[in-house]
Every structure is written in structure tokens, then in C-alpha cells.
Amino acid sequence: MNLLRSLARRALLPGLSVLSALILGGVGIIITDFDHLSQLGSDPLVAIGGAVSGVFNGYGAMIAGAFGDPSRIATALQTGNERDIATAIRPLTETLVAAMPLIFVGLAVAISFRAGMFNIGGDGQLILGALGATIVAIALQTSGLPSLVILVLAIAASVVAGALWGFIPGFLKARTGAHEVITTIMLNYVAAQIVLFALIGPFLRQAGSSQPISKSMTWVDVPPIVTLPAIRLDWGFVVALVMAGVVSWLLFKTTKGFELRAAGFSPTAARYAGMSAGGSMMLAMSLSGALAGMGGGFMVIGTVGQLSNDLSGGIGFNAIALALLAGLRPSGVVLAALLFGALTTGGKEMGIQTGIPFDLLFFIIALVIMFVAAPGLIRSIWRVRVKPAADVPSMAPSAPAGTV
Numbered sequence: 475m476n477l478l479r480s481l482a483r484r485a486l487l488p489g490l491s492v493l494s495a496l497i498l499g500g501v502g503i504i505i506t507d508f509d510h511l512s513q514l515g516s517d518p519l520v521a522i523g524g525a526v527s528g529v530f531n532g533y534g535a536m537i538a539g540a541f542g543d544p545s546r547i548a549t550a551l552q553t554g555n556e557r558d559i560a561t562a563i564r565p566l567t568e569t570l571v572a573a574m575p576l577i578f579v580g581l582a583v584a585i586s587f588r589a590g591m592f593n594i595g596g597d598g599q600l601i602l603g604a605l606g607a608t609i610v611a612i613a614l615q616t617s618g619l620p621s622l623v624i625l626v627l628a629i630a631a632s633v634v635a636g637a638l639w640g641f642i643p644g645f646l647k648a649r650t651g652a653h654e655v656i657t658t659i660m661l662n663y664v665a666a667q668i669v670l671f672a673l674i675g676p677f678l679r680q681a682g683s684s685q686p687i688s689k690s691m692t693w694v695d696v697p698p699i700v701t702l703p704a705i706r707l708d709w710g711f712v713v714a715l716v717m718a719g720v721v722s723w724l725l726f727k728t729t730k731g732f733e734l735r736a737a738g739f740s741p742t743a744a745r746y747a748g749m750s751a752g753g754s755m756m757l758a759m760s761l762s763g764a765l766a767g768m769g770g771g772f773m774v775i776g777t778v779g780q781l782s783n784d785l786s787g788g789i790g791f792n793a794i795a796l797a798l799l800a801g802l803r804p805s806g807v808v809l810a811a812l813l814f815g816a817l818t819t820g821g822k823e824m825g826i827q828t829g830i831p832f833d834l835l836f837f838i839i840a841l842v843i844m845f846v847a848a849p850g851l852i853r854s855i856w857r858v859r860v861k862p863a864a865d866v867p868s869m870a871p872s873a874p875a876g877t878v
Contacts, residue, residue, distance in 0.1 A: 488799045488806075490852050492813065495841035500529040502837055503830055532830045539823020540816035542566045560702035565819060567700075567707040571777050573808075573815030575600065577714040578769025579793035580800065580807040581721045582640075582762040587802050588725060589758030590738035595643065595658030596766045596790025598665030599636045601783075603767020604774040605669050606635030608781040611691050612678060624694045629771045636767015637760045639665065644759030648752030654759070662790070670783050678781065688774075688781035696776030710772030715808065717765060722804040724761075734758050766790070795843040814839070 503525075505511070510524035542565040550562035579596040586593035607628040614624045643657040672678050673686035680689050696708040725731040736744045737754035744751045769789075774781050796814050800806025821835030845852055853859065 484801060484803075484806075486858065487849050487852055488801070488810070488846065490856050490858070491799065491845035491849075492842055494845050494852060494855060495838050496533070498841050499834065499838035500533070502834055503529045503532055506831065506834065528828065528830070532824050532828045535827040536817070536820035536824040538820070539565050539827070540569045540820030556702055560705050563702075564704060565823065567705050569812065569815045569819045570711050571706050571815075572818045573811040574711045574714050574777070575769040575773050575789050576793055576796060576811035576814055577711075577718060577808055578772070579766045579789050580797045580811050581718060581804055582765040582769075583793050583797040584800070584802045584804060584807055585721060585725070585734070585765070586640075586758050586762040587797060588738050589734045589754055590741065591644065591647065591755055591758055591762075592655045593640070593643075593658055593759065593762050594655055594790070594794070595640070595661050595665075595763075596793050597786040597788065598658070598662035598790070599639045599763040599766035600770035600773075600786050600789060601669050602639045602665045602770070603632035603636035603763075604770030604781050604785055605672055606631035606767065607771035607774050608678060608688050608691070609672075611694050611775060612689060615691075615693055621694050625696065625775060628694065628775055629768060632767045632771025632774075633764045634767075636770065637764035639767070640759040640761070640763020641756060644756040647759075648755045666783060669781070673781065673783060680780070686783050690780045691775060692779075694775060695779075696772060706777050708772075708776045710776045713772065714769070717768070718804040718808050721765075725804070730757070792839070795839075795846060799842065799846045 507525040507528050510521045510528065513521040513524075542562055547559075547562040550558040553559075579600060582596055582599065583593055610631040611624055611628040614627065617624070619627075639661065642661060643652070643654045646652040646657050647654045670686055673688060678688045680687050696710050698705065698708045699712070700707065723731075725735065733744065733749045734754050734757065736747065736749060737751045737758075741751035744754070770785065773785060778785065792814055796810035797807055799813075800808075800810040817835060817839060821832060821838075824830055824835070825832040
């Protein structure tokens with residue numbers, strides 16, 4: 475009972491943040507429904523009723539687009555036709571596909587934030603990890619190695635590339651005091667230029683194409699969870715869930731995890747306790763980059779199949795919001811990633827079915843981010859008093875210059 479009460483208390487503010495965003499998003503849908511609002515002068519009741527019903531229709535289409543129609547899924551399962559089953563469950567699998575890289579990068583952000591580091595470089599670490607996986611996969615194309623071996627080596631390369639790219643700002647912060655917000659943002663641009671330069675060369679670029687896009691890596695792939703037509707969900711999603719468990723164990727069950735969190739709470743106190751605050755910074759950023767790079771590796775080898783300069787699509791910045799929404803807890807990161815994946819996948823269907831502009835989806839996501847970043851505002855709006863979680867670290871800048 476105490477556990478349930480604790481979980482409910484921890485989920486209250488994030489839940490109210492999402493609810494508030496959906497309510498204000500509904501207001502945005504209403505005031506942009508010019509077809510119905512144009513009738514306000516002649517028949518205001520019909521105009522307002524039509525606009526309000528458009529909100530419910532839009533959110534209904536979003537839910538169906540994110541999770542599928544239960545009756546359609548049941549019918550397809552009864553028929554046993556693989557194509558019908560694939561069509562029915564595709565919305566749900568696409569939500570999981572969209573959530574997979576968000577889980578990896580959300581965990582990356584959670585680790586760094588727990589150690590008191592602002593990792594804004596998830597995009598750069600992800601695409602550098604994807605580049606590492608692409609280089610290894612293409613280099614080993616004619617090696618004669620089994621596809622599974624190439625896959626493992628490619629993912630390992632993505633982890634190493636991401637870890638190295640995360641280590642740089644951690645090292646600079648620990649040794650020189652360079653603020654990680656600035657260095658990680660700048661390294662995002664550097665990573666994008668490195669990937670663009672690599673894609674221009676003939677080794678990676680698709681034959682016969684002048685566009686910066688790599689060869690389609692048909693000789694290596696992440697095995698699918700279900701072998702159905704047009705279903706992209708693969709074992710990368712399962713690995714993401716496993717990594718959430720590993721990160722949770724590392725942070726809350728190991729001595730090194732305690733040191734990381736202690737450095738995040740107070741680097742000075744950690745040093746007086748005999749811990750290396752600078753070492754914790756470098757380790758946290760390296761682990762953070764490794765997770766983001768792994769997400770990029772599974773994207774480029776699995777669900778996407780080839781590398782392009784816009785592979786990340788802002789995942790790194792969305793991951794910051796979902797990590798904060800999750801209270802920096804790995805289990806919460808998984809749930810928040812599923813929410814963001816559902817919003818993204820369902821929002822596309824909402825636009826197709828109802829004509830609601832897709833830009834309003836970004837408006838709703840932006841509202842979620844805003845409300846998550848302003849818990850005091852949510853408490854005031856909903857008149858609730860929530861005791862802050864004791865284990866969520868302060869987002870204040872951490873160690874001074876030159877500390878190791």
C-alpha cells in the first residue's frame with residue numbers, strides 16, 4: 475500500500491502536466507477550427523459544439539493511431555491472416571519503434587542529470603554512434619562474417635563512439651570547468667558536420683546518389699520481434715528495456731551509482747567523503763554518451779536501415795523533457811518515452827483522419843515540456859500540495875573548475 479501511495483504521489487505532477495497540456499492543446503484545436511468558428515455569427519451553438527467535438531474526434535484518432543483499434547485487432551487475430559494482423563497492430567508497433575531511441579537517450583540524460591551534469595548533447599552522441607555502427611557494418615560487408623557477428627560489432631562501435639563523444643564534455647568540465655551545456659551543444663554541431671563529411675565520401679554514400687545518405691545495409695539487420703509484413707519492431711526495443719533495468723540497478727544498487735548520485739547532490743561533500751567528483755563526471759557523461767550512441771546504432775542498423783544527417787530528428791532534446799517528466803527514474807523514462815512515442819505516432823493519424831494540423835502536435839509536446847519544467851505552476855493550477863521526491867537531484871551546476 476505504501477509503495478502504491480508513493481508511486482501515485484510521484485506520478486501526480488507529471489500526470490497533471492500531461493493532462494494540462496492536452497486541455498490547452500484542445501483549446502488550440504478549437505480556436506484553429508475555422509470551419510466551425512466561421513458559423514459563430516449565424517449559429518453559435520452549432521459552431522462551438524462542432525469545434526468541441528473536433529477535439530474529441532482528434533484525440534480519439536490520436537489514440538487509435540498510437541495503439542490501434544481493439545476491435546480491429548481482435549477481428550484480425552480471429553481471421554489469422556498475417557497481413558490483416560500486421561495492419562491492425564502496426565499503430566502499436568510504430569509507437570514502440572518511436573519510443574525505442576527515446577528510451578536510450580532518455581536513460582542517457584537521466585544518468586548525466588543524476589550526476590549533476592546537463593547533457594544537452596544527446597543528438598550528437600546518437601548520430602556519432604550511428605556513424606560508428608554504419609562504418610563498421612559497411613567495412614565488414616564483404617568480410618564473410620555472419621550477419622549476427624557484424625551486428626554485434628556494429629552496435630559495439632556505436633557504444634564506443636557515443637561514449638567517446640560523451641567523455642569529451644565530461645573531461646572538459648572536470649579538468650577545466652568548461653560548462654557542459656555549452657560544450658555539449660557545440661559538439662552537436664560538430665557531430666552533424668562530421669556525419670555530413672563522412673556521407674559525402676564514396677565509402678559510405680549510396681551508389682549513384684548525390685544526396686548525403688549512406689548505403690542501405692541489407693546484409694545486416696536487427697532481428698524483428700514478430701515476422702509480419704511491414705512491421706518494423708525489432709529486438710532493439712527489448713534491449714532498450716533491458717538497459718533501463720541495468721541503469722536502474724547501476725544507479726540505485728551499486729556503490730558506483732551511489733557515488734554518481736552523491737556527486738550530483740554535492741560535489742564538495744562527495745570529495746570530502748573520499749569520492750572523485752571529477753571522475754564521476756567523466757564516467758557519467760561517458761555512460762550517457764554510450765547509451766545515446768547505442769540508440770543510434772539500433773536505429774541505423776535496425777528500424778531505419780541507413781544513415782542520414784537528419785537521423786536524430788531532435789530526439790536528444792525531446793529526451794531531456796521526458797527524463798524530467800520521469801523524475802530521472804529509469805522506469806519513468808520508459809513510460810514517458812512510450813507517451814512521447816504515442817503522441818508522435820498518433821499525431822500523424824490525427825492529422826490524416828481529422829485534418830488537424832500536425833503542428834498542433836508539437837504545440838502539445840511543447841506544453842508538456844513547459845508544464846514539466848514548472849511544477850509550481852501545476853500545483854497552483856490544480857491546487858495540490860506535493861512533497862518533492864527526496865531522491866531527485868538539484869539541477870544546479872555542479873563541480874568547480876579543476877576538480878578530480
